[in-house]
Structures are given as C-alpha cells and as structure tokens.
Amino acid sequence: MPEVRAMAEKLNVGGQGSPFAPEEAEILGVADLTALEKLFKLRLTGGRSLGHAPGQFVEVSVPGFGEAPISICSSPTQREIFELCVRKAGTVTAALHGLKAGDRIGVRGPMGRGFDVEEMAGNDMLFVAGGLGLAPLRSLINYVFDRRERFGKVWILYGAKTPQELLFTNEFDAWRKQPGTELMLTVDRPDENWRGTAGVITVLFRKLPKVDPKRTYVAVVGPPVMYKFVLLETLSLKIPRNRIFCSLERHMRCGVGRCGHCQINNVYVCKEGPVFRFSQMESLPESFA
C-alpha cells in the first residue's frame, strides 16, 4: 500500500497526468469512402508523430459527444500524419462525420498491441478482411508495401456485403501493381456491374494458390461472425496457430485496461489486444462471441 502513495508522489498527481486528457489533432482532410465511411487525415498539433504500430487504435474525442476507439488505418511509415476510417455507427462517429478540414478533435494513443511486424518480416503475407476490417489491415498492408523488400508474396482477400461498401477501392490498382501480390475481392450481394466473385469471404480461399504454411503469416480482421469461418480455412492451410493474427472489436472505453468494457475472459482487449494470435484466442472462448 505505501507503493500507491509513492507512485502518487512521484507523479505529482493533480490533474496534469490524467490518462483521460486527449492531445489536440487537426483534421487535414475528409474524404467520403462509402455512404457510411469517411476517411480522416489527421495531424497532432503539438508536432509529435503518433508513432503507432499497424493494428493499434486511438481514442478519438469530440467534446460534448464523447470518445470512441478507432483503429488507425494508415501505415506508420507516414510519420507526419495518420488516418482514421470512421464508420458512422454511434454518437461520436456521427459527430465526427459532421466535421471538416481545419476542425480540431482530441486523440489519446496509440493504444493496445498491434501486429508484430518484426516477426512477420521475411515471410509471405495472407490478409483476410471483411467489411470495415480492411481499415486496420490497410495500415499493415501499406506498411508491407512500403517495406516491400522485407516481405515475400502477398495475398489480400477482401469481402464486403455489396460493391458499394468496398473501402479504399482507389488504392486497389496500386496494390495489384505491387510485385508478387494478388488482390481478390468478393461481395455477398453483387449488382449488375459486378464482374468479380460473389459469396462470403471464405469462397476466396477456393481461389487461393498454394501457400507455404511454413513461411506464411495471416492477418484477419472482420466482423465477429467472420472469424470462426475464416480461421477454419486458415487452419486447413496448415498455417501454425501462432502465426494467425486477428484484431478483435470490443468497446475500448478507457483504453488503459481498467473500465472493463472491452474485457474478454481474463484479458483487456485495449491492453493485450486488439490484435491477438489465434493460439491466444483458443484460451479465450469469448473472443468468438
């Protein structure tokens, strides 16, 4: 018990060190991606580089509306700015959608554990994204392309409900042009202009060329319902469970492992995650909720 006081003395508590105090960030630009999603380009006005790892998230504040956890969708190789892909889903994100370039918001972070890019380096990469899951994966995808020589083959499997809901479509050509890279798309409900694959994300695994399970890392991000099915596919490729990474969505309210909202079994997603290895998830039954 004396430790807590020693700590308080050391911190000189009195408000300035509140873990809830956000940093100011300026919106440099806003782009419409779909009917529901906008891409925000941001810069910390204090001049600090966010310095995130792919897969980490920030708590975004719109004063009066509250705070929401949003995954960072830009590559850390872009040091001066960072990007957030925001779906209008709740109070805070709706308020964000009403903002424009020049407006200021609050940011805390980066938070949580992202993808272990050092461990992944030197291997082939299989990305599997469903819907908004492409946002956090884009951070890793663009990181891999910015360090192309450090990685082997790249497969990107991406599914959305409709063609209109596909995100970052303007980057697809650049991805396809990357050496040793294949981008495969599918939609659940195609329209008359859709010439690609139709069906849920798992159909793309039928089209996947042979992957070498000994030198492939998998990164999966999608809606809760998707994980079980995708993981079964990756397991049948015989990829070891500790090389399959998933980013889990939960309500990370405080971001510092305390408020309890993001807890799955005995771990706080905001601290131990949001990126987990499948080998970890097996002992966390709630991660498949």
Added chain:
Amino acid sequence: MERVVTAKDLAALADDMLRAGRTVAGPVRRKERYFYEAVSRGADLAFDFNYCVYSPRSFFFPPGETLLTYSIGTNELNVAPEAPRTSPVIMGVHPCDCNAIGLLDAVFGSGVPDDHYLARRKDSVVVAVDCHGPCDPTAFCRDMGGNEAQEGFDVMLTPLNGGKGQAAERYLAAAATERGRELLAYNKVGKEPARADRDAAEKFREAKAANFSRRLPYAVEKLPAILDRSYNSLLWQVTAKRCYSCGSCNLVCPTCYCFTVKDVPDLSCASGKRVREWDGCQLQDFATVAGGHNFRPESSSRLRHRIFRKGKWIKEQQGRMGCVGCGRCDRACTAKISVVEIYTQLAEEA
C-alpha cells in the same frame, strides 16, 4: 508505533483532523444501518458497528466524478483535466474493506496510473478496526481471507474489551505505515500500551480466530481450478433465470472498479465536462459496441463473467483475490442469488 486509545480519544482525534481542515469520514448510524459518511464531529463516528451498507470505496472512486472540462472554441481544443482535492481520513474500516482498498490501489496504481484515484488516495489516512467475528450471516470473509487485513490501512485498532454484544471502548492502535505513525503522534493521542493491553489484544485475536467459521466446503485456493471446470456449467443459465441484470451486486461491491465515461454538455452546449461513473458488468449493455452488437447478450454469460472475475481473473491480474467475502452482493440481490452458494454448487458439480 502503538497506543492505547478509547472511543473518546478517537473522536477527539477526528475532531483534531477536522480542525486541521481534513475531511473525516467513518461509519455513521442511520436508523438500523451504518453508512460511511463524512462527519462534522468525531462523536458521530461509530467504531463498534456490524457492517456499513456500502464500502468506503466511493471516497476514492466516487459514483460520479469529473475527469476533465472542455469548451468548444474556434479551431481549438480546450480541455482541462480536473484534479480532485479531497484526500479523506477514514476512521473505522473493517479488514475486508481494507483489503478491497488494497486491490483498488493495485488496479488504479498499476499500468497507466489513474491520477484521479491517486489524488484522492495520496494523502488519505485509513484507520482500520478489527472484527470480533462475522458481521452478518452473509459474510464469507474467512473463506476469502478477507477477515485479516493485509493492506489498505495505516492504523489498525484492535478492540481490548467488548465483544459478545458489548461495545468496545478501548483499542490498541498500531501504526502500519508512516502516515499511521504521523496520525498516532498527532497530539499524542491515547497512552502507552501496558503489558495487560498487549495481552488483551492477543486474547482478542485468539477469540477472533475461533469466531470466524468457514462457509465454503473447500479452501479458496481450489476456487480457480473449480471455476476452470465450470465454464460451461448449466448453473449459469439456471441461476440467471432469477437474475434481473440490475447491477446491484456490482454497485455495492467494494472491489468493483468498472466504469463508464460520458460527456455532459452544460446548458450553453458550448462547454461541459467529461465524467466517469460507476458501471457494472451485469448490466445489459455493458459489452455492447457502437452499432449495437452485444458481446455478452445473455445474463448467464454476464453472471459467469462476474463470478470468474471475483474468483479467478482478478487474482491472476493483480495477485489479490477479487472478492473479500464481505457479503454485500448477497445482501443487495433481491433475487437472493448468492456468490457463496454458486461457489459451493460449482464445487459439487465439478
């Protein structure tokens, strides 16, 4: 440092603290129950009480508090973190609640430290008072190890007389921390203990050990393993049939620390505050994310979550039991769902 103090000495000490400008709180009798309240005179404090309906947790982690204030200017984010200034002196805390404070210290002090909690805790003083025996039939502190204070206090008062329905009037006050020594040195409260006083204290402890009996049919060290085997037990669903998901068990718990954060604009809408409020994992929307998906939609899974936190997960995370056995959750449950019964039934099935 040890002193022998009477209830009157303690009241006088509380008055000294009040004169020194401190907030003093402790058990106050309100009709048939005791509550922790801030007092304006030491004589209002009760040291010989059965239990307080709520734990003293709200003095360090209040049900609602301002984290920061904001104002919406032009192209500027104006936020100012709020610093709590009250660090109370709490006199009359039973061992279970001391241990709970110890757990909260670990939770709010570890990782990214929580300024708001630490600012209240920093200069606080906790005067513990030991128990003769279980305060209520719902208590199972002996099983959880909660009836022996390990941490979370600065001075321990051991009753030297009383018990068996008689109010204690004299206590052996032993400082456990530097802050406790400072408190006892303040105006040299009480007197030096005599040999007879130490003997009386020893006798109290012997009597205490005999007065507390176990309610669980097994040692608490076995609880995590029992829970491990019970993750898919039908008991969760059976028990949840009676559960309202009202969160009362969470809100009266001295070790529950989950919270929510929300913005409260003032009437101008141009400024306001961000507040933190108590929350509870039993409430319907606790694990709901924006967009509406609820990751723990059934009350059975929420019930299991609470029991696992208290019996296993917090211990794994913080090295301390998440439950001190105070029995408040059992008393607060109008559906009469009992943690002890759940722990017992799971062991029978497992």
Added chain:
Amino acid sequence: MASAAPVSAKPKIAVFSLTSCEGCSLAILELEDVLLDILGKFEIVNFREAMTERSWDIDIGFVDGAVSTPSDVEEVKMFREKCRVLVAMGACACTGGINTLKNYQNEEDYRKYVYGDKWKVFPTIPAQPCSAFVKVDYELPGCPMNKFEFAELAKCVLMGKPFRLPSEPVCVECKKKGNLCLYEKGLVCLGPVTRAGCGAICPTYGAKCEGCRGLVDKPNLQAAADNLTNLYGMKIEDVLAEFRLFGAYQKERIP
C-alpha cells in the same frame, strides 16, 4: 473546435395535451432560471397552458397524455403530421400511464362513475400510449417526466446529438446515491426492472418504485414473477397489479 453545427435558427416547439393531468406540460413551465437558458434557444409557437397564439409550423412537438378517446386518436395523428419531431412526454404518453387502469375494468361502470348519467355522451377507448397510433421519435417517460431529462433532450436537439434514455434499471441510480435497498426494509419495489433516469427519487425518499418510467429494454419479467411470488410471498395477481399501475400498456407481459 467546430463540432456538429448547432441548429442555426431557433427550433420552433409546441406542447400538446391528450388525456392526462397536463402535469408534464406544467413541468416545462417549472423549468426555472437555470433552464431558461435552454428554453431561450427555442421558440415556443403553440402551448395552450402558456399562450393564446397558435402556429402550426412546428419543428418539435411535445405531447403529454394517453390516447384514451376517439378525438385523442385524431389529435395525435394531426400532431404527428404537423411536427417534424414528435416527443411523448410523461408516463401517459409513453406507456399509457395510470389511464390504463380503466382497461381492466368494465367500460360501462367506469364511464358511469366518471360522467354520471351523461356517460353515453363521452365516448372512450382503451387508454394507449401515443406510439400505439403514430411514430414517436423520442420518449420522456415518468410520472411526471423528469424536467432535467427534458433539458437533456433539448441539448441533444441543439447539438444534433442522438438522445437516448438510460438502459439500466433504477437500482443503479439508487445504489449510486447510497440508499438502503427498500427490499432490506421489507418493501417490494419495481426498481430492478424499471428504467432509470429519475435519479431513484422515490426510493431515495423511502417510497417504493412503482415503475412509472416503464420497463428496461430487456426486463426479466419471468424473474420478477418468480422472485416476487417465491421469495416475497406475493400473489401473482398482486404482482400484476403492481406492474399495471403505470406499465399496463407495454409490449412485455408478466408470464
């Protein structure tokens, strides 16, 4: 920091009453100095309790009272047409309120009781909430409604922020206040299944919660029936009577 732009012009508001004591309308007039700031941001264009001029160009209409007569049905439909946003205010408008007690009595008997020998002149229908007839955008439940919640809704409207009622039960507010649970005093209270937002005002003053704010989103009514009969010795008829006082016209039914 420019957030979602506040509404530029003053929103025009109107206040209407159906079958009720009009206490919720009066509660708006009770919004004292501190809340005038809020009301000053609106233009009141139609409010029988407070003014004689009327306009039908309405952004937000507040309705108190249950739909309990054929003319109420016509009126509530007209309000819906005239108001861009319709807010049901108080227990009567949100759940039917105590008006619904008549739904469990013989119609001729209560009409005679109320209107004497002219009873045939006053037609009536079972009392129902506004939402039974028209789409209601927001509800401010309670008997009477909580004027601070009204102010919250007003702020949300001005900020363009969605307004949500608390999803937790009254127990949460009661515990945050540090009250002794009324069950420990031997009373049976509907707090565990009643929607919070009142600040647990009744239990705080020692009166049991009668559920005037309606039920929480997913109330465990089976538990209420079982617990109150098995653990507290109530008869199921008495449990039903407790729930009927304010909550009779709700989708959820005691099993």
